[in-house]
Amino acid sequence: MTMALKKYLRRKMHGILYNQEAIASVRNLLRPFPGLEEEVRVLAYRLKQSTKQPIAWSQTRQISQVKPPEGYVPQLLFDVSELAIRDIHTGIQRVVRALLLEMLQHPPAGYRLHVVRADAGGSLFYAQKYAATISGQINSNMLEEPVQITPGDVFLSADLYLTFPFSTLELLRDQGLRIIFIVYDLLAMKLDAMLPKAYRLAFDDWLTGTLTITDAIICDSRSVADEVHDWLRQHPEARQSPLPIGYFHLGADLESSKPTEGTSQDEASMLAVLRERPTLLMVGTVEPRKGHAQALDALEALWKDGTDINLVIVGKEGWRSHALARRLRRHPRRNKQLFWLEKASDALLMQLYAQSTALLAASYAEGFGLPLIEAAHYGLPVIARDIPVFHEVAGDFAFYFPNTDSAALTDSLRHWLQLHAEGQAPRSADMPYLTWAQSTQQLLKVILENRWYTTYQPADARVAPDPE
Structure with missing residues (x-):
C-alpha cells in the first residue's frame, strides 16, 4: 500500500469516526441492543486510536524556537477540543463553557487569552470560530491558524477530549510550553461495573497521556485531588517526576x-x-x-x-x-x-x-x-x-x-x-458556594500563582500507607 493511499484511507476513516451526525444515528439504532452497542463503541475507539496521524517534523514548524523577547506577554491557551465538536450543555461542557466565558469577559492579568482546539489529525489550532460563536459573534469565514508558542506560554485543558493528541503537546512542551490539565474525577478507575468498556479504555489512555505530559493537575474538589494523589501512590509507573496537584470549586450561578x-x-x-x-x-x-x-x-x-x-x-x-x-x-x-x-x-x-x-x-x-x-x-x-x-x-x-x-x-x-x-x-x-466569577479566579490563582494543594513525589509510592 502506497503512502498516499494510507493517507487517503486515514482521512476517510477520520471523516466517518468523527462525524457527529453519523455517531448519533448509530447510537440511536443500537440503543435497544446495549451489549452490541458497547462492542461497537469499543471498536470505534480502537479504530480512532489506530488512525491517529503521526506527528512529522513538517507539522512542528509552528513552534517558535526564539526565547521570549523582553516585555513578552505569555499566552494562556484555553483548550475546547471536545466542546468545539459537541456541546451537550451539561456536566463538564457546562463547566468549560462557564470558565471560558468568565475568562473572555475578564482576561487574566499578565496573559493573552487564546481559545485553542486539537483537530482529528493531531494538530493544535487557534479556535477563533468557536471563540466568536460563544461570544455571540457570527463569522464563518475566519481562518484558524496553527498554534505558535514561545517559552512561558501556558496550556490549560479544562475540557475532557479523550482522544487528545498528546504527542503534539509533547513537542510543544519541549519548546517551553507549560501544560496543565483539569481532572474532574477518577470514576472510570473505580466504577468498572457502572461504566462502558469503551469509556474505561479511553479514559485510561487519556489519564496515561495526561500524567505523562502534564506539568501539573488541578481537580474540581479536594476529594478528587486526594484520590489522584492516592492513585499515583498505588500506580508509581504512571508518573516518574513530581506532580503539583491543586483543586478549586465550581460555580453555582447557572x-x-x-x-x-x-x-x-x-x-x-x-x-x-x-x-x-x-x-x-x-x-x-x-x-x-x-x-x-x-x-x-x-x-x-x-x-x-x-x-x-x-x-x-x-x-x-x-x-x-x-x-x-x-x-x-x-x-x-x-x-x-x-x-x-x-x-x-x-x-x-x-x-x-x-x-x-x-x-x-x-x-x-x-x-x-x-x-x-x-x-x-x-x-x-x-x-x-x-x-x-x-x-x-x-x-x-x-x-x-x-x-x-x-x-x-x-x-x-x-x-x-x-x-x-x-x-x-x-x-x-x-450553604457556602462560589459564583463562576469566583470559581474562575480560584482556578487562576492556583495555576498562575502556584497555589498548589499538594505535590506527588515518586518516593511517596514506596511509603506504605499508615494503618487505620
Whole structure:
C-alpha cells in the first residue's frame, strides 16, 4: 500500500469516526441492543486510536524556537477540543463553557487569552470560530491558524477530549510550553461495573497521556485531588517526576454559563401541575452511577403508601440505561407523579430549581456535584447520598441518606418530609458556594500563582500507607 493511499484511507476513516451526525444515528439504532452497542463503541475507539496521524517534523514548524523577547506577554491557551465538536450543555461542557466565558469577559492579568482546539489529525489550532460563536459573534469565514508558542506560554485543558493528541503537546512542551490539565474525577478507575468498556479504555489512555505530559493537575474538589494523589501512590509507573496537584470549586450561578433558553406552553402547564404537591428534583444524565433506579424504587414505595409527591428527572438517557429508560417511559405514573425531561432547557431547569421542594442527589460517586450548589443558589433544600465529596460541597447544609439500599432511602425520605413539614430540615440557602466569577479566579490563582494543594513525589509510592 502506497503512502498516499494510507493517507487517503486515514482521512476517510477520520471523516466517518468523527462525524457527529453519523455517531448519533448509530447510537440511536443500537440503543435497544446495549451489549452490541458497547462492542461497537469499543471498536470505534480502537479504530480512532489506530488512525491517529503521526506527528512529522513538517507539522512542528509552528513552534517558535526564539526565547521570549523582553516585555513578552505569555499566552494562556484555553483548550475546547471536545466542546468545539459537541456541546451537550451539561456536566463538564457546562463547566468549560462557564470558565471560558468568565475568562473572555475578564482576561487574566499578565496573559493573552487564546481559545485553542486539537483537530482529528493531531494538530493544535487557534479556535477563533468557536471563540466568536460563544461570544455571540457570527463569522464563518475566519481562518484558524496553527498554534505558535514561545517559552512561558501556558496550556490549560479544562475540557475532557479523550482522544487528545498528546504527542503534539509533547513537542510543544519541549519548546517551553507549560501544560496543565483539569481532572474532574477518577470514576472510570473505580466504577468498572457502572461504566462502558469503551469509556474505561479511553479514559485510561487519556489519564496515561495526561500524567505523562502534564506539568501539573488541578481537580474540581479536594476529594478528587486526594484520590489522584492516592492513585499515583498505588500506580508509581504512571508518573516518574513530581506532580503539583491543586483543586478549586465550581460555580453555582447557572445563568452565567450561557444557559439554553425557552420554555414551551406544555412545560409551563407542567410547572403548574408540579406546584400542586411536593416535588423532588433529580438533575443529571440517566446512567447507573447517578442512582435513578434506586430513587425510583424508593418513590414507588412512598407512592404505594399513599405519599402524595412528585419525582422530576432532568437529564438525557445515558449509557447502560436502556432498561431504566424503558421503565421510566412505560411507568404508570409517568406525567402524573413521575416526570422525565430529557431535553429540558436551562431556563426550565432554573424554574424547577426555584419551585421544587428538594433536590435529590442520589449519585454513588461524583467529582463534585454541581446540582448541589445550583440548588443552594436557589435556596432549594438538598437531600444527598452520604459520600465524601457531597460533604465537602454541602457540609452541614444538606440532609444525608445512607449509601445502602432503596429501603433506607425510602425511610430517609419519610424522615426528611417530616422534618420539612416541621421546619427542621437543613437549609441549603446557608450553604457556602462560589459564583463562576469566583470559581474562575480560584482556578487562576492556583495555576498562575502556584497555589498548589499538594505535590506527588515518586518516593511517596514506596511509603506504605499508615494503618487505620
